[in-house]
Structure formats: structure tokens, C-alpha cells
Amino acid sequence: MRRPVLVLNCGSSSLKYRLVDVAERADVASGSIERIGSSASRFVHRDERGERSRELGIGDHAAAAGAALGAFDPPLSGRALLAVAHRVVHGGTSFTGPVAIDDGVVVQIRALGTLAPLHNGIDADVIDVARRALPGVPHVAVFDTAFHHTLPPRAFTYAVPREWGVRRYGFHGTSVAYVAREAARVIGRPPEELRLIVLHLGNGASATAVAGGRSVDTSMGLTPLEGLVMGTRSGDVDPALVEYLERVSGLSAHDVDERLNSGSGLLALAGVSDMREVHRRIAAGDARAELALDVYCYRIRRYVGAYLAALGGADAIVFTAGVGEHDAVVRARSLAGLAALGIRVDDARNAAHERTISPPGAEIAVLVIPTDEELEMALQAARLTSA
Template identity: 60%
Template sequence: MAGRILVLNTGSSSIKYELVDVTTRDRPARGLVERIGEDMGRLTHRAGDGPPYTRERPVPGHGEGLEAMMEAFAAAGPELAPVAVGHRVVHGGTRFTEPVLVDDEVIAAIEELAPLAPLHNPVNLTGIEVARKAFPGVPQVAVFDTAFHRTLPPEAYTYAVPREWGVRRFGFHGTSCAYVSRRAAALLGRDLAELNLIVLHLGNGASATAIAGGRSIDTSMGMTPLEGLVMGTRSGDVDPALAGYLARVDGLDAQQVEHALTHRGGLLALTGTRDMREVRARDDDTACLALDIYTRRIRKYVGAYYALLGRVGAIVFTGGVGEHDAATRAASLARLERLGITVDPALNQMDTTGERAISPSSAEVPVLVIPTDEEWEIARQTHALIS
């Protein structure tokens, strides 16, 4: 089916959107509504190669954010008449392992999964519900972050806890992993089916994923996006006994602890800000310690996944921090020369934003920076389903 697909990537405090024609590779419009729920929101809309159309105003919720997007298309173009709308949905549980056409039953199932991704699934649903009203009769497709990790083996997704709890590891950032793993294979001139990768998606949310032949075999995020690496506001790995300890000592209940680990942990807990750029701009002991904690956790996962994979064809950095923060990339792979992993300082510091290698040409394990394109991946999967 030819035509333009509107991609909605509704995050916890932002909405990224893009109009994509998969058949022609044309991308006539894209934009971002950010700072949702803060005192002043901001919309940046760009039609083709034209100048950005920007507006600042309070955006109290995601419904208002999507309304602002619609107004931007009306004011700055192009005409918004998509043949389908593709939605990023973070958690699909065990039910959704492929993209699906949205209907009332699917919406109910996504809502039931909200306790597993309370920051994301509810706002993902808001995007779906507003788009269904805005584009009646247009197919709505849900693309799930967890679906890429459907290939996790039982020894990777099973927790050593009572079976009756019915919990397991799912993994996230799947659309990003799917996109950058294909691009890594293309950049290296290798067949993805024969390539082992460690993908480091580092942004406000962060994860590490071990990929063998295009299949996820382990990933740092778990049943929810809270587990694993240190993130902007999420703690990542902590002692599971923490909740019981805080209940005994401070009288906190499980919900309060979970909320704190999700919203007040990570870089925010360590430094007072969740923005890596602000942490980098500081030169105090608190910021230095936070950066050491952040990169040490990444390095630990790289070593673990190297051991699981046995051989590694490349390490891939992606996400806002992974793509733009040279110091984090270098520190995350420091002292791994014995594993064939080295970063070339000059290549790493180059002021460029495209796909590139930052390791010496002679390195045993190439280190790549590949800007993720979750919107393209969602559009591609949406197009494949409606076609």
C-alpha cells in the first residue's frame, strides 16, 4: 500500500512524530513536542527542508501535545492525510510479539499491561486514542518495543523466583535495536545472520543488548524498563531487598519505593539533574562520581555480554547520549583492550552526526556510532503489516 505513514512515538514527557513514505523513502515532515507536563512546553515542527515552525506554550498533557502537533501541520504543512498511523508501544508482554492492527481488544490488552510500564503504556494509549479520533477509518498499528526480544532464551528471561508469581524478563528499546543492528551489518558489509553485536542504547532511558545473528539473546532491562543500566531518573540494578529495608526503616511502601527508583533515581539522584549534558558541564566530585558509576555499569554489561556471545562483531552506540557524548563512549569501553575493544580518540571526538566507526581500522572489534531511527523502523513495520 503506497502513501504516507504518520509515526507517533509518545514518550513519558514528549511526543516525537514523523510523516514517512516507506516506498519512496520521502520524509516530508517531522517534529517534537517536549516538556509535556512542565511549566512551558515547546513544539518544533519542520516540513521538508523548510525552516522550523516553533511554538512555546503550556502543554499539560499528551492529549494537548497531540493537538499542538495537528495545529502545526495545519499551519505549516504538509497536508496530513496518512494511509496509516504507526504507534510505538513500550510493553507488549507475552501477547504481542509482532506489530498488530489496533482495535478495542488490543487497546484493552495494552491497558492491562500498563503496570509493567507505567511511565509509557498509558501515554502510548493516549496517542492511539487521539489518533483514532483524528483519523477515523485509518489503520492504526501498534509496534512494540518488547517484540524484538521475543527471541530471548528461557535461561535469559526466567527469574529465579516462585513460578506462581508469573513474572519474567521482557526487554525494551526493541525498535532501536532492530534498526541499528541492520545498519551495523550494512556499515560493516556483513550478513546480519552471521554477526554478533552488543548494542548500547544510551539516552534518558538506557539499555544494553546482546544480539546473535539478528536475534536478541540477552538485554539489561527486565520485566519493566527499570532494571539494568543507570538512566536519567531510573536507578537500574539495585539490591531486591531494598524495598523491604526501606519499609522497615523508613515506613515506605512498595509503591513509594518503585516510584522513587523510577522517577527520582539514576543521574537525578546522583547529581540533582537527569540531563547528561548538565552533568558533563560540571567539574565537581559529585558529578565525577556519577559519571564513573554510569560508565562502570555499562562496561560491566559489555564484559558480561562478550562472555555470553563468545565473539563480538561490533559494539554499537546509539541514543542521545550514545550518539553525542564522546567522553561517555570512551569511558564505557576503557580498559577493554584485552578483549580487542579500543576507541580511537580522534575518531571518537569528531564533530559529526552520521554513521561511523570510532575504533582504529585495525581493531579486532569495531566500535560504531549509529544514530537510531525508531520512527523509520516503526513506519517500516507498519507498512509491512498494512500491505
């Protein structure tokens, strides 16, 4: 009898869940709860009987987890689960791979909330609810930062006083691990032989240099704020910006941090955080939106160039996540002007959203690989539990 893995994936105001048949790499059931904390949270559940949705008030992630776990018919308690996989954003230096959850692990996850205050606490809350509801099932934590534990010191070290105890951690690791392995399958070569630049472009965005299946550099840092321009995050800025704004505008460090995370990026440049709306405004002649797209793509192009240097070349550049998978304009503009480096995009293939969007025989392949973080979580949990 096949035993599925339940995957619970928390966002700051959402919870996605999937019951995955790992052997078939297929969903048995899935669902999501959005706008957690609102009086009109949207709850969608899908199974063999179809999709059902409703709006209801869900005050916090613990309540959302309880609602998700109770949505299954027959109940989860009767399904002989192999494991429950939990996404945890920050593992610090303590967790470099998936781990079986016990009380001590939950304490450590909460303690690491100083590095991810918007995420680790709610991750731990959901873990607590699920462990109480499914006490006889192994629970596994899968960390966003874990894939990047292979960063060499030259890549993770900041040139700041050692006593500050800060370093680069990187994020989107679960997505990058899955996409890098899928890219190797598309290319038809072992991951150990490849040098890849993975561009995870969603509302959050990051670039990662992958050599031999291992992360060797990544754009996000101590927190997910550093690096590329994102939906509401600034990406790279001069750190002196904080003190400057305190001096000239009276903003506190907390105020600036909040604006850099929630009021910057495309939202600050174009007035909207969704790239689809940016394109609509460009079509209507909005110069601010045109500049926002230019800045967004230019920042990506800079990181591609930097990671070509870090890797000593590349076998492929891989686009993934919402914008990366669906936005042909961003893909083309992000790699424009790089033909001298062996990087070209075939316009017809790109417009058709093919898996390979570089011309035949290109020196560096350009790929579009849909990410599947929940499947990767299920696979990691299954491997750990089976071992």
C-alpha cells in the same frame, strides 16, 4: 503516488510525530510537543515552509495528539496515508511484532498498563484520538518490547516463585532493531552472521546482546528500571533495598519505587540527570560528578563483559542514542581496559565522532550508529500494511 506513514511516538510528558516518505526514508513533516500537562507546553512543527514554534497549555496526551494531527497543512485527511504507526511501550507476551489496531488490541494495550503504568495508558489515549481523526487509515501498533521476544528462557526467567508470573521483557527494542540492521550495513555483512552488543545510551539506557539479528539478552527487565545507570533510574540494585528502607526510613514500597525511577541514577549521584551537565561539573572540580561518570561507565563495561561471554565473542559493539552518539568521553571510558578482549577505541576517530571508532583491523569493531526509532516504526508499519 507515494503514500507516507504518520508516526506518533509518546513519551511520559512529550509527543513526537513525523510524516515519513518510506520509499525515500525522508520526512515530509515533523514536530514535537514537550512539557505536556504544563501551562507552557512547547509545540514545534516543521515542514517545507520551515519551523514554527509556540507555547500553549496542553493538559494531556489526548489533547497533544489532537493538536499534532491538526498542525498539518494540507490536512492529513487529504494526504492518502499508507498507515499510522503508534509506539507502544509494553506488549507483554501478547504482542511479538507490529499489529493492526482494532478495538480488541486497544483493550489489551490498556490492560498491559499494569506492566508500564506511565506509558501504556497514554499510548492508548493517543491511539483513540488518532483512530477517530483518521478512521479510514490502517493504524499499526509497534511495541518497544517486541524485538526481545526472541530471548531464550535462560535469559528471560527470574529465579522467583513461578506463581508471581514475572519475567524479563526488555525495552528499546525498536531502536535496537534499527541500529543492529544499520550496523550490519556499515560492516558489510548480513545481520544473520553477526554478534553485536548494542548500547542504547540516552536518558534511559540499555545494553542488548544480538546474535544473528535476534535479541538473546538485554539489561532492562520486567520494567525499564533494571540494568544500566540512567538519567534518573538506578539500574541494578539489591531487591532487599525496598524492605530495608521501609524498616529504617519509613518509606513505603511505592515511595522507594518512585525514587528508584525518578530520583536515582545520575540525578542522585551528581545532582543532575543530563550527562552534559555532569561533564561541566567535572570540569569545575565536582567530585560527586566524577564519581557519577565512573559508576555510569563501569556499569556499561560490566555488561559488555557479560554479553561477550553470553555471545561467545562479538563482531561489533555499537553505541547509539543521545549519549552514545555524542559523548566521546563516555564511549572511551566505557570500553577502557578491554584491549585484552579485542576491544580498542581509536582516540582520534572517537573524538571526530566517526561511524567506526575502533582502530583499523580491530578484532571487534566499535561503531557509532544514530538511531531512528520513528523511521523503524514507519518501516514496520509499511511492511505490515503492504503485506
